[in-house]
Amino acid sequence: MSETKREYWSKLIAEQEARGQKVRPFCRERSIGEQSFYQWRKRLRQNETVRFALLETKRPGDEMAAALELVLASGERLRIGNQVNAAALRLVLDAVRG
Secondary structure: OOOOHHHHHHHHHHHHHHHOOOHHHHHHHHOOOHHHHHHHHHHHHHHHOOOOOOOOOOOOOOOOOOOEEEEOOOOOEEEEOOOOOHHHHHHHHHHHHO
16 A cells, blocks of 8 residues: 555545545445544544644753653654643654654
8 A cells, every 4th residue: 555544544534524425334335444434533633633833942962851852763852841741742742653
């Protein structure tokens, strides 16, 4: 499959909405699980609410007390302080995971 799962499900969900067809018959016609459809629709809708992120960059040598440091494959580091909001952290981690 050349497209990602996210693209695949986005297209399916958009098609169902455009047709105005109920979910159950739509899923049956395509032999896809109704529960999977609902889970992906929820996941994609949750991700739509985040449009931007405020980033503060630090120069080498600037130190910040971090409770957690996430090192990305690119070598970039994401330092997360103790006062981070749990919901905001979940959104960031979901975005990083893609």
